[in-house]
Amino acid sequence: MKIQTSVRVDETFYSDSKKIFDAFGLSFGDAVNLFLAKVAMEKKNPF
Secondary structure, X not given: OOOOOOXXXXXXXXXHHHHHHHHOOXXXXXXXXXXXXXXXXXXXXXX
């Protein structure tokens, strides 16, 4: 099951990172889900 949420992000970070996600064939939502999966797996901030 997926839920819908909204986040406020810096416009520059969004546009710069979206170009990179696009190059990998990922949507912004896909990238957020990858980050959340990593947090869940590691049980900590992955950075």
